[in-house]
Amino acid sequence: MRETALRHGDRRxxxxxxxxxxxxxxxxxxxxxxxRLAREVGLSKS
Incomplete structure (x- = not known):
């Protein structure tokens, strides 16, 4: 996995x-x- 993808995942x-x-x-x-957490961070819950 690329380092930028890891950083993105870490931020998420x-x-x-x-x-x-x-x-x-x-x-x-x-x-x-x-x-609730998905809504708070702007993600879908699936």
Whole structure:
């Protein structure tokens, strides 16, 4: 895999983790779902 693809994947992973932390901080674990995180970072949930 090319280095740029790895960096892109790493950035995406970090944005998902940041969204998860933000949602957990604001609403607790009850507010976290794959669909919610996907919306937060602008991805589809599939």
């Amino acid at each position: 992973r970090r944005s998902i983790l940041r969204a998860a932390l933000d949602v957990c901080s604001a609403e607790g674990l009850e507010g976290v779902s794959i669909g």
